[in-house]
Amino acid sequence: MKLRKILPIVLSTALMLSFSACNKNGQTSLNADSSKIVATVGEESISAVELKFYLSAYKEEAEEEAGLADKSDNEKKKYWKSEEGKSKKQEIIDVALDNIKELKILLASAKKDNIILDEQELNYIDQAMDQFIEQEGNGNVKEANKILLRDYGVTIDQYRALFTDFILAYQKYAQLKPTKIEISDSDIQKEFENNKEQFEKVTVQHILFKTINTTTFESLSEDEVAKKKSLAEEVLKKAQSGEKFEDLVKQYTEDDASKETGGEYTFTRNDDLVDEFKEWSFKAKEGDMDIVETYYGYHVMKFVKKTPPTLGDEEKATITSSLQTEEFQKMLDNLKAETQLVKNQEVIDSLDLF
Template sequence: MRKFGIALAAFLMLVSVSKAQRTLDKIAGVVGSSIILQSDIEQQYAQYIVQGGNPNPAVKCQVMQNLLTQKILAQQAVIDSVTVKEDEVDNEIERRMRSMIQRAGGQERLEQFLGRSVIQYKDEIRNEIRESMVADRMRGKITEKVSVTPLEVKTYFEHIPKDSIPTFNKEVEVGEIVFNPTLTKDEKAFARQKAEDLLQRIKKGEDFGNLARLYSQDPQSAIEGGDLGFFDRTTMVKEFTAWAFKLKAGEMSPVFESDFGFHFLQVIERRGEQVRARHILIIPQLTQASLDRAKLRADSVYNLLTKNKQVDFSAAAGYYSDDKETKYNGGMMLNAENVQSRTTFIPTDKLDPQVALVIDTMKVGGVSAPILYTGQDTKKSYRIYYLKSVVDAHKANLAQDFPKLKDAAYSDKLNRVVSQWFEKKRKENYIRIDNEYLTCGDLKKWVSTPQVAAK
């Protein structure tokens, strides 16, 4: 709590500095026809502080370099007709503001720190966010055709110095079958009635936002009075989407149920295929009876796997598991830090401690008895685990680690392609940097030759 308070105090101080800077602003950099203001750098540095970063003037050098690359990418995007839609910009602004409001402890406190309203601040950052999104899309276009062949992976590995070959930690492949407690209609009745009562209070004139802050069990939106910002048809669960896109601005839905609990929503604004809505969520409380029923199902499947051996683990996961992410993957858990490669090999130091504790005493091919698992959201479920394989810690080699080495070779090639592109563009564009930033080692190579000579 103390660290958070220090971060907010630092942010407030930097906002004050930023305000003063806007009064006596200066041009910190020039890239072709675009300029970078000192206030742009101060503002991003302030955001870095409020997000938990430690005060460090060297970060401003990195901010300047990021802005230089962003300007070059954005200018090339104009030439190549690379754009972003305004509703995409809206969504990104809303996402950022939700995060900032949550960190600040509410909209009013954030506005105090900013010294202006959230609406004003959104207008101020709109162009910057649009440019940043265009730059990201342009970067994607530059690298969209990059790929690596098996020969390139082999060549990459062979060029790693012998004393620099990485060591990979012990890894495991773990499967799971998840049994979520399910509530009966009677067990859900209290939560539904609470949602119904809140809906009636709003219809009688009470403020939606105030009731959402007090009673909604969606922590992210509750702090904003239930406001979810703009979203499209692919963002929310189907029940929520159905009502959100059915209603007109100002209309409220009845109470409805989704996988999250009981909601009702009000549409605030519609913009093409985007809807802005607010909602109140009431989550039914689990009962011991519901947990007991989940345990009974888990025991039954465990007997099928171990005593009767009527099904294999993959088939059982596909048929019985309540986890939508793993059941269609034969129950196998994916490495959360390497989702793109969809690898099932997980370093043991990255495993959920509850899972690691169970598989630590298991043999390869073994299946655990049902375990009561508590998630980060405090939800409980019963789970059966399967240890498919174990790979001990070892020095990297092509036979065992080709997927990892392929990722590394791809990243290396990606960086080289981007670096070569920027090297060419730096020579084609006039770039000037204020003398204050020429002390940043990496930035000297960015400036045009006459400035270097003058310096």
């Protein structure tokens, strides 16, 4: 599990991906227990608070893998004292520290390049913080603080500071820095020639019959799903018999996004669509119609056309962004290889982490 995935997972529901703390110039501040240094990364330090917070996600994941998700705290503690648990402890500590190392390298690079959070980002953070306190603490800061201490072992101020570091490192610096990397026209052309298939476009039309509740994301009952399937088969027959597909879309589809455009989508293999939908579309040929089942439900599909790959402005922008990201990752990998992580095992062993 990568560090950049942990905070969004931890914060997604309760914190709306929006926590952070910073001083007024947009730089981060983390105190409390920062006197306990568990490791150093170059000139940067990793505090006990940081390790404890990030480790909580890895710890939870390990407990789920061990079948302990619904077990009592005592049973979980017993596991961590077992031989298997002891072995797993150091493993996930090392993984957490290695990923925090990447975070620290990004923060140091942001500092070197004078990258800080701007006023708009700080306002966004303040609003998210207020929203969390309102939702989780019923407007009471002390109650919100209790929740954070109970679930993650950190205070509100510590949590805010941790998330500010994350925002600055991954959502600011790691997004901004690649855009400064220059990519030559020859590199763009070479990448296009080597990956032409990825830029082929296909156009299809579909009529969606949903088999999930899009509010709860729960599947409909078996009877309801059967009715949807039967209706999809009926509509497919109508389309195959010559009824105008656009009229059938307006009458039946449950995909509001494409209802007014005849159910039409044009996309490449790289676009973010469900696999079954893409797979059928790129295998289909002129005249093909069929029913495709996906997570969302039954799709009555109609192939429209394929467009050969061309190197236009859109394709150039896509390739440039991809190559910039690759170059940035190479730079980051080099910095990680050059920067030593020095653990203070004595301090780590003294912490109540499990």
